[in-house]
Amino acid sequence: MxxxxxxxxxxxxxxxxxxxxxxxxxxxxxxxxQYGPSSLYRSDVRTVHVPIVRNETFRHDLGPRLSLAIVTEIESRTPFKVVSDPGADSTLLVVLTSENKNVLSETSSDDPRALDATLTARADWVSRQGEKLFQNTVAPNSGSVISFSQDSRLVPEAGQSIDTAMQATIEKLAQRIVSQMELRW
The missing domain is CATH 1.20.5 (Single alpha-helices involved in coiled-coils or other helix-helix interfaces)
Structure with a gap:
């Protein structure tokens, strides 16, 4: 045994x-x-300070509306926490540079039939130490701010207004800006 x-x-x-x-x-x-959705984002950043978007256009309400849309996107899609403290791990600075409406087609009496509402912005995401956190895929290591442009179509004859089109444009622009916070593979 x-x-x-x-x-x-x-x-x-x-x-x-x-x-x-x-x-x-x-x-x-x-x-x-890392695995899961948090692997798409920087692990060294936990908090983001988003000051009110600086607005260089003549429509004074666009800056606060874009700021709110960006904060909502960050809170819902990323693991980051938006804080009001300027001493946060990082700061997302956005400047709204232009707002435009382009007529695409007109009726026989020269009334606009279809328009595009367009917003253009510059964004820069920096760490507390001043490091650029956006990773530009077109020009890696460029160290410059990234420009964004977004538009939405509106048809006044269908009951759409410039405000509804502008809100859709703001939400899409916020999505594009927050998407740039993802790490590149």
């Missing part, structure tokens, strides 16, 4: 050693690996 116990003890010991080795390699090998 003693001869049978020794091989079983050796098998149990080798299985235990194999299990411990495998566990340590899994834990050690995956310690820096």
């Amino acid at each position: 003693n001869r049978i116990v020794k091989p079983i003890d050796a098998i149990v010991r080798s299985m235990l050693l194999l299990g411990i080795t495998l566990s340590l390699s899994i834990i050690g090998g995956c310690s820096l690996y």
Whole structure:
């Protein structure tokens, strides 16, 4: 019986050693690996300060509306927490540079039939230490702010107004700006 116990003890010991080795390699090998939606974003940033968007257009209400849309997008899509403290881990600075309406087609009496409402903005995301956090895929390591332009179509004959089209444009622009906060592969 003693001869049978020794091989079983050796098998149990080798299985235990194999299990411990495998566990340590899994834990050690995956310690820096991130998974899930949070892997799309920087792990060194937890808070974002979003000051009111500076507005260089003649429509005074666009800056606060875009600010609110950006804050809503960050809170709903990213793991970051928006704070009012300028000493946050990072700051997202946005400047609204232009607002435009382009007539696409007219009726026979020169009334606009279809229009495009367009907004253009510049955005810069910087860390507390001044490091640029946006990763521009077109010009990597450019170190400059990124320009965004977004438009929405409106048809007044269908009951749409410039305000509804502008709100749709603001929401799409906020989505595009927040999408740039994702890490590039």
